[in-house]
Amino acid sequence: MARSKRTIKMQLEYDGTGYSGWQRQLGAVMTVQGEIEQVLGRITQEPVSIDGAGRTDRGVHARGQVASFATGSPMPLGRLMYSANSLLPSTIRINSMRQVPESFHARFSARSREYRYFLLEHPSAIDSRFAGCCYGRPDVAAMNRLAEMLVGTHDFVAFSKETPDQQGTLCTVTEARWYRYGRFHVFHIEANRFLRSMVRFLVAGMIEAGMGRLGQEDFNAMLESGCRRPHLKPAVATGLFLWNVRY
Known part of the structure; x- marks a missing residue:
C-alpha cells in the first residue's frame, strides 16, 4: 500500500557564489535546488522535487529562502533535517523543517518577498564576496528619492530580463529604501x-x-516607458540576498 505523503516547509540559507542560481538545470551544472533535491532523495530513497519561494540568479545569496516538497518518508523531521545538513555542502544550510497543509506551496502561497542589496564604496578583500561596489561615495539622498518612486504598482519591464514563463510585468512594491549599516549602504x-x-x-x-551619471527624470522615464537605457547593466550578483518571505 502506498504511503501517504506529507508536505514539508523548509527555511534555508545559502552562499550562492559557487552556484548557477537556485533553479535546477540540465547538464552538469551546480544549482541550490539540485543539490538539495539530490540529498533529500538519497535520504528518503524516493524522487524529491522541491519548490522555492524565489528563483535567485547565479551568484545571488539567501538568508531567508523558503522551499516546500512532498515526501512519503515517515522519518522524523528533526532527523531528516540533521541528515540533510550533514550531507549538503557547507554553503547550504536548512534552518527549519515543519509539516504544513497539503495546499501549501512555497512560491504560490507567498504574500511578499524581501530582498536586500549590500553596497560598498570601495573594494574589500573580505566583504566583496557578499557586496557590490560603487567605487566612490554615492549621493544616498538622491538614491532614496528614486527608491520612493518605486512604491506602488508599476510595470518593471525596463528593469528586468524577460523570461518565457513570466506572468506579466506588474509588481506591487510596499517598501523601498536605502540605509547605512556599518561600512555598507543597504537597499x-x-x-x-x-x-x-x-x-x-x-x-x-x-x-x-x-x-551623478543618471538623472531622476531619466530613471522615471525608464519606469514609465518600459524602455531601458542600453548602457544600464544589472548590479553584480554578489551583493544581493533574498532576505525574507512572508505568508
Whole structure:
C-alpha cells in the first residue's frame, strides 16, 4: 500500500557564489535546488522535487529562502533535517523543517518577498564576496528619492530580463529604501513578486543616479516607458540576498 505523503516547509540559507542560481538545470551544472533535491532523495530513497519561494540568479545569496516538497518518508523531521545538513555542502544550510497543509506551496502561497542589496564604496578583500561596489561615495539622498518612486504598482519591464514563463510585468512594491549599516549602504525592497534580475537593475539605476551619471527624470522615464537605457547593466550578483518571505 502506498504511503501517504506529507508536505514539508523548509527555511534555508545559502552562499550562492559557487552556484548557477537556485533553479535546477540540465547538464552538469551546480544549482541550490539540485543539490538539495539530490540529498533529500538519497535520504528518503524516493524522487524529491522541491519548490522555492524565489528563483535567485547565479551568484545571488539567501538568508531567508523558503522551499516546500512532498515526501512519503515517515522519518522524523528533526532527523531528516540533521541528515540533510550533514550531507549538503557547507554553503547550504536548512534552518527549519515543519509539516504544513497539503495546499501549501512555497512560491504560490507567498504574500511578499524581501530582498536586500549590500553596497560598498570601495573594494574589500573580505566583504566583496557578499557586496557590490560603487567605487566612490554615492549621493544616498538622491538614491532614496528614486527608491520612493518605486512604491506602488508599476510595470518593471525596463528593469528586468524577460523570461518565457513570466506572468506579466506588474509588481506591487510596499517598501523601498536605502540605509547605512556599518561600512555598507543597504537597499531594502519588499514586493508581492519580482521579475528576473529586477532588483539588480533597479540597484544599478540608483547607483548611476547616486554617482551623478543618471538623472531622476531619466530613471522615471525608464519606469514609465518600459524602455531601458542600453548602457544600464544589472548590479553584480554578489551583493544581493533574498532576505525574507512572508505568508
